[in-house]
Amino acid sequence: MNILVINCGSSSLKFQLIDAETEKLSAKGLCERIGIEGSKITYSPAGGEKEETLAPMANHTDAIRLVLNALTNEKTGVVKSLDEIGAVGHRIVHGGEKFAQSTLINEEVMAAITECNDLAPLHNPANLIGINACRELMPDTPMAAVFDTAFHQTMPEKAYMYGLPYEYYEKYRIRRYGFHGTSHSYVSRRAAEVLGKKYEDLKIIVCHLGNGASVSAVMGGKCVDTSMGLTPLEGLIMGTRSGDIDPAIMEFIAHKENKSIDEVMAVLNKKSGVLGLSDNLSSDFRDLEAGYRAGNPRAVNAMETFAYRVAKYIGAYTAAMNGVDLICFTAGVGENSAFTRSMICRYLGYLGVELDEEANGRRGEEIAISTPESRTVVMVIPTNEELAIARETYRLLQ
């Protein structure tokens, strides 16, 4: 069965068509600038050439229509008709406390996702628009919602409660939710498989280090803690997000710079992280690494501070689980930057971590990068959130 995986943002939409039985990718692409002048669709059939087409898209329904046209196009399409698309899997950012698992979409589910809009005002409404656009064009095709927060719903109360008045939890459900759950779940499970160990027997720390970055502690196959919080702003220092700071800094900046709460939030989300730390050199670790090697002190400081924060979270989660068997790196930086991995692992001598520099230098493999003697295993597992969404969707239909 072909499953169309949709990841819908406010002005962009990523898609992949995956054969659920063989788990092979048939085609993928991206619609950009939806509802804005100069919208564009990029489409790549597996084994074929990437096409970029400027096409007006007034809204997400137009975008999905273009996606479906591309997939069924006589020349470069990968299916003959829409009947060959058995289901659609939607990535949904926030499922609040309502969704501890993926689910097939019906009216009740749509209403429950809508109720989570307050918790993710930038993301959930866009996700819902994507579902509605697909339902309009494929009314009889089953659809599933796969939540970024669901995997973390197993966290115990002591890990998800903030030290705030309890009434805020009661009234507004203010608590830690965590994100990147599909990735943390996929990577931790896959690492156990590759290692040939039982998932349920392991204590695993997953470092999802991309532009957005988070760490999770997975014990006995269940998430017990994670670094992102009510929103994706908490935890690690990210590409442009600050991660953990003293909350009083917000008031301090607001007064000194005469900024509103929204303006301060924009600074913390878009101008901070390694971009801010490097004095606007870059949010991209390729540039920072080049800067580090060239001796640029701001790049050195940004990378050192980033790595130190990751190492501190690994320490915290080792304590939370009373040990760790396996540390996994994934996502853009985690998969590609041997330099960053090695900077982080330098802090892990107390866990008996010994890096195999040759293995650490390889790219694109599911691989142990620690030596056979290393007391704790360290691995790189490329994440594949789209495949995980396709699998979930397929499973729900069985």
Ligand code: ADP
């Ligand atoms: P997101 O999904 O959060 O946008 P990704 O997981 O795709 O992010 O990661 C993107 C980041 O990965 C880039 O900003 C860049 O910092 C980093 N990255 C990608 N390739 C490399 C590389 N070869 N070396 C170092 N960093 C890389």
